[in-house]
Amino acid sequence: MKIGVFICHCGSNIAATVDVKKVAETAGRMAEVVYATDAMYACSEPGQQAIEEAVKKYALSGVVVASCSPRMHEATFRRTVERAGLNRYMFEMANIREHVSWIGRDQGPNTVKAIELVRMAVEKLRLNRALIPRKLPATRRALVIGGGVAGIQASLDCAEAGLEVVLVEREPSIGGKMSKLDKTFPTVDCSSCILGPRMVDVAQHERITLYAYSEIESVSGYVGNFEVVIRKKAAYVDWDKCTGCGLCIEKCPSKKNFDRFNEGLGSAAAINIPFPQAIPKKAVIRAEDCRQFQGKKCGICAKFCPTGAINHEQQDELVTIQVGAIVAATGYDLADWTVYGEYGAGRYADVITSLQYERMLSASGPFGGHIKRPSNGEEPKSVVFIQCVASRDPSIGRPYCSGFCCMYTAKQAIMTRDHIPDSQSYVFYMDIRSPGKGYDEFTRRAQEEYGAQYVRGRVSQVYPRGNKLVVRGADTLLGSQVEVEADLVVLAVGGEGSREAAGLAEKLRISYDSFGFFLEGHPKLKPVETNTAGVFLAGSCQGLKDIPFSVSQGSAAAAKTLALLSRDMLESDPQTAQVDIKRCIGCGKCIQVCPFQAIREADLRGQSKAEVLEAVCQGCGLCNATCPQGAIQLSHFTDNQVLAEVEALLCP
Amino acid sequence: MSAKTYAYYSGCSGSGTSKEYDLSTRALCAALGITLADVPDWSCCGSTPAHMVDHALSAALSARNLAQSEQLGLDDFVTPCPSCLKNTHNAIEQMRDPGFRKEVDRLTMRPLARKHRAFSVLQLIYEEVTPEGLALKIKKPLHGLKLAAYYGCLLTRPGRSMRFDDEENPVSMDRLLEAAGAGMLPFPLKVECCGGSFGIPRGDVVARLSGRILELACSMGADALVVACPLCQMNLDLRQKQIRSAVRLNFHLPVFYYTQLLGLALGLPEDQILLDKLVTDPKPALAKIEIIRPPDVPAQPAKEVPA
Numbered sequence: 001m002k003i004g005v006f007i008c009h010c011g012s013n014i015a016a017t018v019d020v021k022k023v024a025e026t027a028g029r030m031a032e033v034v035y036a037t038d039a040m041y042a043c044s045e046p047g048q049q050a051i052e053e054a055v056k057k058y059a060l061s062g063v064v065v066a067s068c069s070p071r072m073h074e075a076t077f078r079r080t081v082e083r084a085g086l087n088r089y090m091f092e093m094a095n096i097r098e099h100v101s102w103i104g105r106d107q108g109p110n111t112v113k114a115i116e117l118v119r120m121a122v123e124k125l126r127l128n129r130a131l132i133p134r135k136l137p138a139t140r141r142a143l144v145i146g147g148g149v150a151g152i153q154a155s156l157d158c159a160e161a162g163l164e165v166v167l168v169e170r171e172p173s174i175g176g177k178m179s180k181l182d183k184t185f186p187t188v189d190c191s192s193c194i195l196g197p198r199m200v201d202v203a204q205h206e207r208i209t210l211y212a213y214s215e216i217e218s219v220s221g222y223v224g225n226f227e228v229v230i231r232k233k234a235a236y237v238d239w240d241k242c243t244g245c246g247l248c249i250e251k252c253p254s255k256k257n258f259d260r261f262n263e264g265l266g267s268a269a270a271i272n273i274p275f276p277q278a279i280p281k282k283a284v285i286r287a288e289d290c291r292q293f294q295g296k297k298c299g300i301c302a303k304f305c306p307t308g309a310i311n312h313e314q315q316d317e318l319v320t321i322q323v324g325a326i327v328a329a330t331g332y333d334l335a336d337w338t339v340y341g342e343y344g345a346g347r348y349a350d351v352i353t354s355l356q357y358e359r360m361l362s363a364s365g366p367f368g369g370h371i372k373r374p375s376n377g378e379e380p381k382s383v384v385f386i387q388c389v390a391s392r393d394p395s396i397g398r399p400y401c402s403g404f405c406c407m408y409t410a411k412q413a414i415m416t417r418d419h420i421p422d423s424q425s426y427v428f429y430m431d432i433r434s435p436g437k438g439y440d441e442f443t444r445r446a447q448e449e450y451g452a453q454y455v456r457g458r459v460s461q462v463y464p465r466g467n468k469l470v471v472r473g474a475d476t477l478l479g480s481q482v483e484v485e486a487d488l489v490v491l492a493v494g495g496e497g498s499r500e501a502a503g504l505a506e507k508l509r510i511s512y513d514s515f516g517f518f519l520e521g522h523p524k525l526k527p528v529e530t531n532t533a534g535v536f537l538a539g540s541c542q543g544l545k546d547i548p549f550s551v552s553q554g555s556a557a558a559a560k561t562l563a564l565l566s567r568d569m570l571e572s573d574p575q576t577a578q579v580d581i582k583r584c585i586g587c588g589k590c591i592q593v594c595p596f597q598a599i600r601e602a603d604l605r606g607q608s609k610a611e612v613l614e615a616v617c618q619g620c621g622l623c624n625a626t627c628p629q630g631a632i633q634l635s636h637f638t639d640n641q642v643l644a645e646v647e648a649l650l651c652p
Numbered sequence: 653m654s655a656k657t658y659a660y661y662s663g664c665s666g667s668g669t670s671k672e673y674d675l676s677t678r679a680l681c682a683a684l685g686i687t688l689a690d691v692p693d694w695s696c697c698g699s700t701p702a703h704m705v706d707h708a709l710s711a712a713l714s715a716r717n718l719a720q721s722e723q724l725g726l727d728d729f730v731t732p733c734p735s736c737l738k739n740t741h742n743a744i745e746q747m748r749d750p751g752f753r754k755e756v757d758r759l760t761m762r763p764l765a766r767k768h769r770a771f772s773v774l775q776l777i778y779e780e781v782t783p784e785g786l787a788l789k790i791k792k793p794l795h796g797l798k799l800a801a802y803y804g805c806l807l808t809r810p811g812r813s814m815r816f817d818d819e820e821n822p823v824s825m826d827r828l829l830e831a832a833g834a835g836m837l838p839f840p841l842k843v844e845c846c847g848g849s850f851g852i853p854r855g856d857v858v859a860r861l862s863g864r865i866l867e868l869a870c871s872m873g874a875d876a877l878v879v880a881c882p883l884c885q886m887n888l889d890l891r892q893k894q895i896r897s898a899v900r901l902n903f904h905l906p907v908f909y910y911t912q913l914l915g916l917a918l919g920l921p922e923d924q925i926l927l928d929k930l931v932t933d934p935k936p937a938l939a940k941i942e943i944i945r946p947p948d949v950p951a952q953p954a955k956e957v958p959a
Contacts, residue, residue, distance in 0.1 A: 341818055341819060341820020341821040342820045345820070345821060347821075347838075461840075461841075461844070463840030464840060465868065
């Protein structure tokens, strides 16, 4: 083998603390290295050109580049060696930037470590062999999970571009959190008026199949060829017959149930359509609220339904679909604010959440768009907004900023003055965070035009005095305590990943953090990809976002889906596990540890052997480490290659 | 019922300003079958001043008391005073750091041999006796008495070291007094600060803070406040006259230790609960206690303990 080694300066990033020339010189004396040099920027066009020329001039059969993390430029250099006529797996990268120059200041030891890393890469490369990717057919259909504004946008963009789309929504209607909002910032336009047309587009699009009131049961397969089982939950109503007339809701005798759509502000019938613009506008019976299901004599809805759509015997239905890509857009839920004893922990009727306030402001909400105190129905004259509830509070394990609360609080303060001109709003805030087009101007309008009093400080306690609430807090600008007598207290509660997010992440085999947010491929450069090929993210499920950002990310996820499925055949990564059937004893340990179900038991002339499904294998290496016989090896990371690296490090 | 013995640390105020708290606590525990053994030759926990000056010295004061309790062969250290408890907790927690522990051991010259647990007498009664267990022993229920339980800022906070009840809305005292038949008001200022040791340098602060507590309790129709902290009791009761003139309101609200009222309900004699130590006259409040005998139990005067 003839190996060429290229040591990158990365400007001064590496050269400032590593003697690059010396590394190149030493590398020139390593086994099978016929050419070693340094380069100012190996990744630049001249840098790549030099590699290509060297491959040809010295008839190199393998290349080592010592530069940055392979996460940055491995793909670049693989293409470079491929252009020069080598197999792209005849390339190794030594990370002497993140692992050396950026973390140590002392040039002497840094140079030694860089040389060691280069030697390891050379020793591994000596055992590399050419790998050829396989071509796989792809299903040109996308699954979008979650019908909020991000999921709607992703679905519409994919469908418009000609892709078949399956949209699955857990609730009876699509629309997500946005459909609960009264107005949107910073334009104060009606939320359902701008979302409604998009929802209708989804319903009417010939290439979108909508499964509302459904959940993902299981996901198997791999990029291009996922098999997804969808559970259509029993609505106890035949949706083909239901016309959404609402007569059943009117006649239902069980009316005092928790109203999920209205955040418990009003009450709902056991059979219900969440809101007038619901898509699909079909009734759903909640078994836990229904008299019929509690063994009482009822069935009134069935008696009155003009189309005979009610079916108390209906069962959940499982539907299996094939898709090529998946977009997760499962949104967020409000964090649990009842952990705050100082705000009453849910004991006081007139302390409500911002989302409840939206339902109060909404004309189609339970209060008909009138602001009233839940305790006695009176119009509040003094409304206190408390920001950063369950946001930026490490004491309850929610250290992050939810990002949208400053803006919606300003909007709600404006709406309060709009609805009740002689009212006074107070906003307790930590900082006003309003980066965005027209955002800061909007918060100023709330203060200057709408007279909202902004108090910079935290609230220490809310307690009742008579039929009012006393809000006590600090004004850190005045350096004093303040006390406000309020009729209504609105908590700007922050968000966290949707409650079912963790379960779904397990099914999709993607990572999630302790707050229930899905993990993107790279925080800056892969914001919609995940580390599982073919699974993309849109909207607040990845991290909290307001509407414009959710829509943008919905479109971005659609673009990624379209790019992936624009080809009929996908290339699989050949860095997969391989079974040496001569050594395999069929113990099945590899099958147990494989997180991707990529290994199955196969019968070879009456003997049980492990078999790797190459298309499913992600090359994690768990089986490799588990196999007691060393029979299962990861291509490109064989035991011998790893041992060669260790040996290069310990016994140079 | 727990047959265990607990190392009991009364704290300095227990032998001075809150003698009635110490005495009624001992009597109550005896009546409830809890055995307390006094920590021999105990010293002051250092209170607030010590840890304001030096954390290691402050911890050493508590560590010495824990070391003294080891003479009794006991791990569980109880005290009626929230401030002493907080210092003990702090010492135990900080000494998990080997460096800090070494420094404290150097100061006390007596390394602790056992793993100590500390809690308040209130926690002990609430968790070991439980309100249900207490209800069975009540002889003179406090029916007709409307009370506001005031826990103060230290008893449950900081939650991570106290690990008892709810930080912002504790209910243990409420539940116990309910079990004794009293009517408990949902008192919203139950964990507010009374002004603490500011009583000496800044009486106006205590007047404002304690005044607010007294005022709200009165306006809610409370017959009395119930407390579990010697300093709170002193501010609310001893200084009530000062507060009255400072906030220009006329309230006369007796401030009981919960141990006194529970003792009363258990039928303990007056010389064990020392109601006459209270500054604000408790008689008008106590007069509201309705004598209701359960109809199915005939009166048995022989079992009545004279008050």
